[in-house]
Amino acid sequence: EDINNLAYALMLKDATMEVMIPEYQEILLLLESRAKEWKGISLLSLTHGQPASPTTVGKSFFLFASRMSPQIESLAHQDFLGKINGATGNFNAHVVAYPHAPWLEISQEFTESLDLVWNPITDQIDPHDYIAEISHTYSLLNTILIDFSRDAWGYISRGIFKQKTKLGEIGSSTMPHKVNPIDFENAEGNFGIANALFRFFAEKLPLSRFQRDLTDSTVLRNVGVSFAHTLLALKSLKSGIEKLEVQEETCTKELRENVEVLGEAAQTVMRKHGIDQPYEKLKELTRGKRITLEDFRIFIEGLELPEAEKKALCLLTPETYIGLAEQMVEKFSTPEES
Numbered sequence: 001e002d003i004n005n006l007a008y009a010l011m012l013k014d015a016t017m018e019v020m021i022p023e024y025q026e027i028l029l030l031l032e033s034r035a036k037e038w039k040g041i042s043l044l045s046l047t048h049g050q051p052a053s054p055t056t057v058g059k060s061f062f063l064f065a066s067r068m069s070p071q072i073e074s075l076a077h078q079d080f081l082g083k084i085n086g087a088t089g090n091f092n093a094h095v096v097a098y099p100h101a102p103w104l105e106i107s108q109e110f111t112e113s114l115d116l117v118w119n120p121i122t123d124q125i126d127p128h129d130y131i132a133e134i135s136h137t138y139s140l141l142n143t144i145l146i147d148f149s150r151d152a153w154g155y156i157s158r159g160i161f162k163q164k165t166k167l168g169e170i171g172s173s174t175m176p177h178k179v180n181p182i183d184f185e186n187a188e189g190n191f192g193i194a195n196a197l198f199r200f201f202a203e204k205l206p207l208s209r210f211q212r213d214l215t216d217s218t219v220l221r222n223v224g225v226s227f228a229h230t231l232l233a234l235k236s237l238k239s240g241i242e243k244l245e246v247q248e249e250t251c252t253k254e255l256r257e258n259v260e261v262l263g264e265a266a267q268t269v270m271r272k273h274g275i276d277q278p279y280e281k282l283k284e285l286t287r288g289k290r291i292t293l294e295d296f297r298i299f300i301e302g303l304e305l306p307e308a309e310k311k312a313l314c315l316l317t318p319e320t321y322i323g324l325a326e327q328m329v330e331k332f333s334t335p336e337e338s
Contacts, residue, residue, distance in 0.1 A: 183240030
C-alpha cells in the first residue's frame with residue numbers, strides 16, 4: 001500500500017493537470033467566446049418554463065463559463081497526498097530493522113520528491129479524503145455541464161439555435177429532415193455515468209473498517225472509467241457547441257410575442273412613484289394573456305406618472321429590456337490576449 005497510494009496519487013495528479021484541466025478549459029474558452037459573440041442578442045428568458053424578463057444569448061452562455069471557472073481553479077490547486085509508513089501507519093517494522101533511522105524525515109522527503117503532499121498520519125492506507133474532494137469537484141463540474149447541455153438542447157428545440165450539418169451524419173434513422181441534438185444528449189449521458197462513479201468514490205473511499213479493509217482496492221481500479229466517460233462527454237460537448245448557429249429572427253419573434261414581460265418594468269416604476277396596487281393592475285392587464293406593445297403603451301399613458309417616466313416605458317420593447325446583461329459579459333469575461 002505504501003507503493004499503491006503513491007502510484008494512484010501520481011496517476012490522479014497527472015490525469016487532472018495534464019489532461020482533464022486542459023479539456024475543461026477548452027470548453028470554458030468556447031463558452032466565453034460564444035458569450036462575447038452573442039452578448040447583444042436579446043433572448044426571452046423562461047422561469048418555471050414561462051416567459052420572464054429577457055436576457056441575452058451571450059449572458060446565458062457566460063453564466064456556465066463563470067460557474068466552471070472556480071471549479072477548474074479548485075482542481076488546479078488540489079493537493080494530492082501520499083504516505084510511506086508501513087502496515088498500520090506506525091513504521092513498526094521499519095523501526096525494528098533500522099531503529100536509528102529518521103523515518104519521519106525519510107518518509108516526508110521521499111513523498112515530497114514525487115511532488116506530492118506528505119500525509120504523516122494514516123492507518124494502512126491513506127484515507128482517500130483528497131480523492132473524495134476531487135471527486136466532488138469533478139462531479140460538480142460535470143453537473144454544471146449537464147445543466148448547460150440540457151439548456152442547449154432546449155434552445156435547439158425552440159429554434160434559438162440551428163445546428164450546422166455534418167457531411168455523412170445521419171440526423172434521424174427514419175426522418176431525414178431532422179438534425180438531432182445528439183452531441184448534447186451524448187454529453188449528458190456520459191457526464192451522468194461519470195458522476196455516478198465520482199459520487200460513489202466520494203462516499204465510499206473515505207470509509208475503511210478499523211486499520212484497513214480491502215473494499216477501496218477494487219473501487220480504485222475503476223477511477224479511470226469516470227475520467228474516460230468525462231472525456232467522451234467533453235468531446236461531444238465541444239462538437240455540439242461548434243455546430244451552433246444562433247437564429248436572431250427566432251429570438252426576436254419570441255420576444256415580440258411576449259410583450260407582457262414588460263409588466264415587471266412598469267410595476268417597478270409604479271411602486272417607485274407610490275401608485276396604489278401596481279401588481280394587481282399589471283396582473284389584470286397581463287396574466288394569462290398576450291398583449292401588444294400598443295396595449296402596453298395605452299396602459300402606461302393612463303397612469304399617473306411623470307411624463308419622462310411614461311416616455312421611457314413607452315419606448316421599452318422586450319428586445320431592449322435586457323438590463324445590464326451585455327455589460328456584465330464585457331466586464332466579467334476573461335480579457336482577450338493581444
